Amino acid sequence: MSEHPSSPPRPLDQVYAATTETELADAYAAWAAGYDRETAELGYCLPFLITSWLARHVPAGEGPILDAGCGTGLSGPFLKALGYDRLEGLDLSDEMLAIAKSRQAYGTLKQAALGEALPWPDGHFRAVIAAGVFTAGHAPASGLDEMARITHSGGHVMFTVRDRLIAEAGFQDRFDRLEQAGIWRPVEESPPFRAFAVAEPDVFVKTFVFRRA
Template sequence: MILRFLKSTYSLSSPKDTQAHYDKWAGSYDEELTENGYATPDRLALALWEIRPDGQMPVLDFGCGTGLSGLALRRAGFQVLDGMDPTPGMLEAAQDKGIYRTLSGFDITAAPPIPQGAYRAITAIGVIGQGAAPPETIDHLLRALPKGGVLGFSLNDIALADRAYIGRLNDWLDMGAARLLARNSGPHLPGIDLNSDIFIVEKA
């Protein structure tokens, strides 16, 4: 029997609690999400491929977790993937999948150390929302992109209900600092009746 962590994820209240939760979850994460029909990674990866169909373009898989998002990016056509995650247990599981060029950790309480302009595409798949990354993550990732670079990220129903998350994106769009290339709604984790919106945003 696998250890279950999914339903308690959305009540985590601090960065350190979040890191400890995901570290304990790493061993059963893939199985629990797969049995709940985790659909957002493939949806987002395919949407990004439609807009940037370049298999040799390096993509930063931010919050890569155990690598389920990276597998989806590979299936879509992206072959050069770097992963970044704050949780050692998750990174170990991602390493075992053998799909990343590089993997790196970071301090969950600080801004992620992404070299500015190093990636023309960054993804945050199932990463931004309650129990994971805060709204300002959208700012950090868009700032790291060069002009014309794209960010692909998702917000589940719980995050969409909190206006702080979509508000961060709207600030960029309203200032003309970014433009929305794609947004669509669909299943996230059907097993717990949770949907998500995916966004592809280009930095102006």
């Protein structure tokens, strides 16, 4: 009886399977060239939906805005079209950042990892957004501390979190700790919704918006 080779793992599966920052960076480096096309086929919508929350809470023209975990910069052109022309971005992958640069929507792009110290001073940004970054195998809840630090008083921090990680990966505890410390206050919490319009029907996320004290 002949044996049929199993299908190679999808890039998305390799990303989810990463257990270290190096493995995650390698997975995204390998995926960078095909990322936009393949995520479009999956119906990945978070880089586009996060622009709606920004527009709801931050007037057009205000900035600077940080797209944290910007990847290939899918959000950038849409944010720019909405009037946010002072955009900066960070991502773990240099290969993804190279594609983001080609979109000509970001004034500055830096290689950095959420969960580590970020290369901006206190209160630098009017708002920080992060779409699809707080999910399985990705940035830890501790990354929220630095996002809050680099947001100025009265500014907003908004991001999506995989719903099942909110409690089990310490996100709710981190939300509460930052609120109790007087660093931010909650503004909005969405109901769970699908991160992929076509594939991955069991992957749900929630969007959170906090206002910096």
